[in-house]
Amino acid sequence: MPQLVAICLAGVILPLSFVSGSIATPVISRELGGSAQALSWITNAFMLGFGCFLMAAGALADEVGRKKVFIGGVALFALLSGLIGFSSSLLWIDLLRAAQGIAAAAALAGGSAALAQEFEGRAQTQAFSLLGSSFGVGLAFGPLLAGLLIAHFGWRSVFLSSMVIAVLALTLAISRLHESRNPHAAGIDWPGTVLFTAMLVLLTSGLMAIPEKGLFSGEVMGLLAATLLLLAFFVAVERRVRQPMLDLSLFRYARFIGVQALPLATAFSFVVLLVLLPMQFIGIAGMSEQQAGLMMMALSLPMLIVPLLAALLTRWISAGIICTLGLVIAAVGLVGLSQAIAGQHMPATLLPMAVIGIGVGLPWGLMDGLSITVVPKERAGMATGIFSTTRVAGEGIALAIVAAALAGLVAHGLQSGHLAGTAPYANQAVQRLATGDLQQTLRLLPDASATQLVPIYAHALQHLLLWLAALTLLSAVIVFAALGGRSQNRLARSKKPLCEADQ
Known part of the structure; x- marks a missing residue:
């Protein structure tokens, strides 16, 4: 079915974007320079944005519509991939990769939820099996595809190819995917989402600063202490919110x-x-x-x-x-x-x-x-x-x-x-x-x-x-x-x- 193909195409480009970034990083370093820490953010920023907003994206899909969130995520992913492909600044690449991770979270959450509504019973099991296989395809062939593209067309082609696949998935989804939402959705736990995101950003920043600053430097210790403080606030908030982002029980x-x-x-x-x-x-x-x-x-x-x-x-x-x-x-x-x-x-x-x-x-x-x-x-x-x-x-x-x-x-x-x-x-x-x-x-x-x-x-x-x-x-x-x-x-x-x- 076209809607399954659309979601599976998105399932290919998400791991493809992750593994391709690691292959492209040495070439980006040779062309654009930048510190080792800034280069590390090419991969880490994507994973951070993805991890921080995945649960919030799922709640948003139930609230406003799974198709809307999927299409919005894939469209934003395509746009950001194109912008990365034409970027000449390492700082902008890092920032765009973080935003790309957020778009990936919306695409995965919206697509998975939409897929659950499109199929039932055995057909649903087979559909999710194909989605899992599409993740495997992106993971297995991502490094080889990235290497071939870089060898023949340069590192920018890695991100531009993701844009092309995303546009194809978007075209199929707009015309064939059905809209659905949860009428009893409780909305997004914004306090929990903000605290969780800030906590992960501080933790990742602190860990990545260790090679340059040292584990016991004031900056690193401050970031890790702030992470623990936000964790305490996060737990306190989630235990009191009626519909928490994270059910700690x-x-x-x-x-x-x-x-x-x-x-x-x-x-x-x-x-x-x-x-x-x-x-x-x-x-x-x-x-x-x-x-x-x-x-x-x-x-x-x-x-x-x-x-x-x-x-x-x-x-x-x-x-x-x-x-x-x-x-x-x-x-x-x-x-x-x-x-x-x-x-x-x-x-x-x-x-x-x-x-x-x-x-x-x-x-x-x-x-x-x-x-x-x-x-x-x-x-x-x-x-x-x-x-x-x-x-x-x-x-x-x-x-x-x-x-x-x-x-x-x-x-x-x-x-x-x-x-x-x-x-x-x-x-x-x-x-x-x-x-x-x-x-x-x-x-x-x-x-x-x-x-x-x-x-x-x-x-x-x-x-x-x-x-x-x-x-x-x-x-x-x-x-x-x-x-x-x-x-x-x-x-x-x-x-x-x-x-x-x-x-």
């Missing part, structure tokens, strides 16, 4: 918390690699953007197949066990990847990347369904909204944490090698090397050589990957404790809501 249930651990685990074991590995391949190993895109397919291609396999496996094995097993496999892959990176043998990274993709693909195909089954049916909408926000906001925060950790490891390596202790631009050199900008690092450290800097970066990335493996294993333990004890099929036959069993 759901966090009383162990199984619900276990589900929230899944997107956080996949963020640290998979999503951050979509940014880290292109920096390694392009900036450190000297590959072209096209070659890096091909390499990244080893990580992302399993996402087209493994989630479907995971759904089939739930006939015999509980979803919690499958998710736990997937995280353990991903952790093994991260350990293998760390060893390949240590030796700077890029072909050797392909197998562990594929193992990580397979491991993460197992929970990836089950997380959304689990987010609904662990709460009573009447609270499924709120549970889905919380899960989606945890996923997107968690990915943005994970990127900021990993960037700060890598910069700290790089700084330690440069200091141990006595390469940056007295250099006038030592701090800038740390940030540049942490983002994989080897050439600019060599300019800032004239006494250093590539043969000295590459092992330092490799050693830092190796240790970071080992920490990510440990975090993934810890997440597996949490998921098993919360979700692994019962078969999903037995739970489906239970007369009690899942959360009642946890009380």
